[in-house]
Structure formats: C-alpha cells, structure tokens
Amino acid sequence: MKNALMNENKLATYGVNVLGCKVNQYDAQQIEQLLEDYGLVRAEVPGEADVIVVHTCGVTAAAAQKSRQTIRKMQRHHPLAQVIVTGCAANEELTQVGRPPVFRVPAGADWLQRLAAQLDSLAMPNRGAGRGIETDTFTISRFEGHTRAFMKVQDGCDIGCSYCIIPRLRKAPRDKAIEDAVREATALTEAGYREIIVTGVSVGLYGRETGSSLAELLRHLAAIPEIGRIRLSSLHPGELTDELLEVWGSSPHIMPHLHLSLQSGSNAILAAMRRGYTAEEYADAVARARAALDTPAFTTDVIVGFPGETDACFEESYAFCKAIGFSQLHVFTYSPRPRTLAATMANQVNGAIATKRSERLRALGERMSLDYHRRFIGKQVEVLIEGVRDGKATGYTRHYIPATFETTTALRRQIAVIKASEATLSGISGMNSL
Incomplete structure (x- = not known):
C-alpha cells in the first residue's frame, strides 16, 4: 500500500x-x-x-x-x-x-x-x-560544495593486494575515453574550477586495455584552453613511467605532488601484501620523479601491524619512510577485512603492539611534514583559495601544502601568490606578495 x-x-x-x-x-x-x-x-x-x-x-x-x-x-x-x-x-x-x-x-x-x-x-x-x-560516459559539469573538482577517469581493479576487498566490489578495471574526459574537464573548467583532481580506483591502470596511457590522457587534459591545475590522486610506483614523468615535467598545469602508495617499507611485508614491487623499486621511482619534477611532494599510506610484521620488519619500514622523506604520511593500523586473504593469514600482530608502532610512525610523519613545509619559508608560492573567513584565506599550494594568509580582497577559487614566512605541522602561512 x-x-x-x-x-x-x-x-x-x-x-x-x-x-x-x-x-x-x-x-x-x-x-x-x-x-x-x-x-x-x-x-x-x-x-x-x-x-x-x-x-x-x-x-x-x-x-x-x-x-x-x-x-x-x-x-x-x-x-x-x-x-x-x-x-x-x-x-x-x-x-x-x-x-x-x-x-x-x-x-x-x-x-x-x-x-x-x-x-x-x-x-x-x-x-x-x-x-x-x-x-563511463555520463560526465558531470559541477562539483557541488568543492573548490577543486574530482574527475574519475578509471574504475575497478585487478591488482589483488592480499588485504583489499575492492577488486571484489568494484570489479574489473575500465576507463573513461580520452574524448569524454576532455569534454568533462572542459565543462568543469568553464564552470570555474581552477583545479581538477584526476582520480580512479587504480588510476595508473588507465589505458592498459586500450593501448592508451595515463601520460596520453594528461597530455590531452593539459592542452585544454584555460585549464588550471591538474593533480593526480594516487599511483603505484611501477606506474610512474618515464613517459608519464616526461609529460608531467613539461607541463606547468600538472602539480608537482604525488600520492605514491607504499603500505610498507619491508620487502617481506610487501611480498605478503602482494603489492608487486620492492622497497628498492619504490625508492627508484621516487628518485626518478625528483629528477624530473620541481621539489615534488610525496604523500603516502602505510599499514602497520600487517600479519607477520615482526619488530625487525617494522624497523625496516620505519627507516625506509625516514629515508624517503614524505611530505605527509597516512598511517593505518591493520584490521582484518573479511573475505580477504590477509584475514586468514597466520601471525596476526597483537593490537597493542600495532598501536604503539603506529604512534611511532605517525610521530615520524609529523616531523617529516614539518621539515618539508620549512623548505618553502622565504619563497613565493601560489595558493588556490578554498575559503575566506574573518579576513583570513585558506587554500593549497601547488605542492599540496595547506596555506593561510590575511586578506581583504581574496575570493574563493582565486589563485594568490604569498611569501611564506612561517611553517608549522599543519602547513605554511605568509603575506600576499602582490
């Protein structure tokens, strides 16, 4: 009824x-x-x-x-x-x-x-x-409530990490055609969005089935008239190809920031996770990106307490993160996801031990963030303004650092140039230099 x-x-x-x-x-x-x-x-x-x-x-x-x-x-x-x-x-x-x-x-x-x-x-x-x-062809022309617009160009995954349920839920990889992505990015640009974040479940797989590539997609997006910033959401280190770095380094529109997923700095744990790369291969990807880009910011995820993670494995992962020098470190304490291989593994780590390890790694992440932010003191940086309240503007720099500055004229979605004068754990602050 x-x-x-x-x-x-x-x-x-x-x-x-x-x-x-x-x-x-x-x-x-x-x-x-x-x-x-x-x-x-x-x-x-x-x-x-x-x-x-x-x-x-x-x-x-x-x-x-x-x-x-x-x-x-x-x-x-x-x-x-x-x-x-x-x-x-x-x-x-x-x-x-x-x-x-x-x-x-x-x-x-x-x-x-x-x-x-x-x-x-x-x-x-x-x-x-x-x-x-x-x-995959139903495009959007707005991103309500956001200054930056996300644009999904890829969905699904078949990488098969042992802790992940997403391949079961999102199914096989598939792409948005380049012409549809260009049409969508153009509409978002015309609607006033100054930054488009290219995202997907595993965006680095883009073009694998069609003979295209993420580099080719970015080349087309960067050529859109009046396009502002383009930012990539996340990649696996093996997906950071020389072709991609060449396109990235040659375009001022593609931001020098990359979320390069790590999950562990221990080769034994990476193998158990089925990540498909070693710590050495990850470090090589970072080195190649640093050679191609302007002081790139690397953010990442690390899982602590994965089954089989010994004290030695954790110390190895901790030292690796410290050596890389991330601008931001997202630390997750492992919890079993039902219907994944990792949930059935032996040698599950005691929760209290995993928590203590996570606290140590988060503290390291905070120090690395502060160190990275301090690199920009005295430099002029561009800030895409996300909000203005009580005479203070907030936004993000090209390197994805939160920034604040006092203003009487700045507007949301504008790009302002500030001279950074102070760095804290939460970001940088300065004066509008124009």
Missing part, C-alpha cells in the same frame, strides 16, 4: 549521503546530476527529501559497518523517504539491513544504468530520463 501511495504522488526532492573516498565523492556528483535529470531538486532540509541515496563504502569492515548504520539512521529518521543504497557496500553484506523497500545498486561497470532502472520504477517527474545512459 505504501508503494502505491508513493507512486500516486510525484516525488520532488532528493538528498545524497556519501561515504568514503574521492571516487565515491565523484560518483555522488553523478548521482545528483542523474536525479536532477529526473526532475528532482536538492532538498533544503535533507531530512525532508523524498528520495535519499546512501552511497556506501566497503573498503574496510569499519566502513561497511558505518554504511549499515547510515542506512538504518536514514530509515529511522526519514520514514517517508524512498531510500536507495548504492556503492561498494551495496551488495550481499547489506542484504539484511533496513526494512523494505530499499533499492540496492552495487558498484560495477553498469551501476549508473541500474540506478536509472530503479528510478524509473518510482514516481519521477521525468520518468525515463536515464534511459540509454552509460556509466
């Missing part, structure tokens, strides 16, 4: 609740644009939306649990809304969550088409608006 009543009255408003990574943030923009194509408008009060989409994350067991909690919360507090669950955790892990009716659209190559099919079953103002769409 409830469905029949809902179908008699046209739905009018929507809300999107997104959890997780940059890829999910991009997906949420696709969802919003699709809902608006169906004639819905964003609800001024999220709790009063007729349609609520929960775009879930399943990368860790904790993320999947948070997704379940969010679904239950949406249903409990918004009993009249039509709740639709999408994303990485919208699979069998959530089949028992929530009361019917809940539509579920798991991640995969055709997830947006399947979402459109679900929307067609509801009382939409423009029913059928999504027919004929394709997920």
Whole structure:
C-alpha cells in the first residue's frame, strides 16, 4: 500500500549521503546530476527529501559497518523517504539491513544504468530520463560544495593486494575515453574550477586495455584552453613511467605532488601484501620523479601491524619512510577485512603492539611534514583559495601544502601568490606578495 501511495504522488526532492573516498565523492556528483535529470531538486532540509541515496563504502569492515548504520539512521529518521543504497557496500553484506523497500545498486561497470532502472520504477517527474545512459560516459559539469573538482577517469581493479576487498566490489578495471574526459574537464573548467583532481580506483591502470596511457590522457587534459591545475590522486610506483614523468615535467598545469602508495617499507611485508614491487623499486621511482619534477611532494599510506610484521620488519619500514622523506604520511593500523586473504593469514600482530608502532610512525610523519613545509619559508608560492573567513584565506599550494594568509580582497577559487614566512605541522602561512 505504501508503494502505491508513493507512486500516486510525484516525488520532488532528493538528498545524497556519501561515504568514503574521492571516487565515491565523484560518483555522488553523478548521482545528483542523474536525479536532477529526473526532475528532482536538492532538498533544503535533507531530512525532508523524498528520495535519499546512501552511497556506501566497503573498503574496510569499519566502513561497511558505518554504511549499515547510515542506512538504518536514514530509515529511522526519514520514514517517508524512498531510500536507495548504492556503492561498494551495496551488495550481499547489506542484504539484511533496513526494512523494505530499499533499492540496492552495487558498484560495477553498469551501476549508473541500474540506478536509472530503479528510478524509473518510482514516481519521477521525468520518468525515463536515464534511459540509454552509460556509466563511463555520463560526465558531470559541477562539483557541488568543492573548490577543486574530482574527475574519475578509471574504475575497478585487478591488482589483488592480499588485504583489499575492492577488486571484489568494484570489479574489473575500465576507463573513461580520452574524448569524454576532455569534454568533462572542459565543462568543469568553464564552470570555474581552477583545479581538477584526476582520480580512479587504480588510476595508473588507465589505458592498459586500450593501448592508451595515463601520460596520453594528461597530455590531452593539459592542452585544454584555460585549464588550471591538474593533480593526480594516487599511483603505484611501477606506474610512474618515464613517459608519464616526461609529460608531467613539461607541463606547468600538472602539480608537482604525488600520492605514491607504499603500505610498507619491508620487502617481506610487501611480498605478503602482494603489492608487486620492492622497497628498492619504490625508492627508484621516487628518485626518478625528483629528477624530473620541481621539489615534488610525496604523500603516502602505510599499514602497520600487517600479519607477520615482526619488530625487525617494522624497523625496516620505519627507516625506509625516514629515508624517503614524505611530505605527509597516512598511517593505518591493520584490521582484518573479511573475505580477504590477509584475514586468514597466520601471525596476526597483537593490537597493542600495532598501536604503539603506529604512534611511532605517525610521530615520524609529523616531523617529516614539518621539515618539508620549512623548505618553502622565504619563497613565493601560489595558493588556490578554498575559503575566506574573518579576513583570513585558506587554500593549497601547488605542492599540496595547506596555506593561510590575511586578506581583504581574496575570493574563493582565486589563485594568490604569498611569501611564506612561517611553517608549522599543519602547513605554511605568509603575506600576499602582490
């Protein structure tokens, strides 16, 4: 009876609740644009939306649990809304969550088409608006609420790290065609976005199946008239090819910052993780990038307490991180992800030991960040302004350092030049030099 009543009255408003990574943030923009194509408008009060989409994350067991909690919360507090669950955790892990009716659209190559099919079953103002769409060619023209726009050019992964569930959830790798990426980046540039972050589940795989490459894609993006900054989200060290570095180093539009995923500086642990590279190969990639780029910033992720990590393995990883000198270090204490190989491994590390190791590595990361920030004292740096409040502008430099400066005229999305005068753990500050 409830469905029949809902179908008699046209739905009018929507809300999107997104959890997780940059890829999910991009997906949420696709969802919003699709809902608006169906004639819905964003609800001024999220709790009063007729349609609520929960775009879930399943990368860790904790993320999947948070997704379940969010679904239950949406249903409990918004009993009249039509709740639709999408994303990485919208699979069998959530089949028992929530009361019917809940539509579920798991991640995969055709997830947006399947979402459109679900929307067609509801009382939409423009029913059928999504027919004929394709997920990888459905481009966006805005990134609501952000100064910098994420642009997903790749989805899926088959690398097979032993701790990761994403290949099971996101499925096989696939790319956005170069012409579609150029069209999308052009639209975002024309909409006023001064920085576009090129992202994907494993963006370095771009072009593997088509004979293209990430370098070729970046070459086309950098040639877009009026393009501002281009930033890459994350790469594996083996994906940092000479061709890519040549394109990168020759374009002022591509930022000298790279999130180069490490996970461990111990070869024994890297092998157990099935990462596909050694610490020496990682160090070589960093050296080649430093030779090609202007004082590049390297940010990374490290997992501490992976099964089999002995004291010696941790010390090896700690020393390796110190030798590389990252500008930012994201430290994660390992927790088993059900349905992964690592969750079944012997020699699981005691939680208290893993926590102490994580604290040590985080302290090292803080010192490295401060050291890197200090390199820019006395130098002029460009800052893309993300916000201005109480006479103080905040934003990011080309090297992805948070920056602040006092101003009376700066506006959001402008690029200002400041002379850095102070460096702290959280970033740099200075005076507008123009």
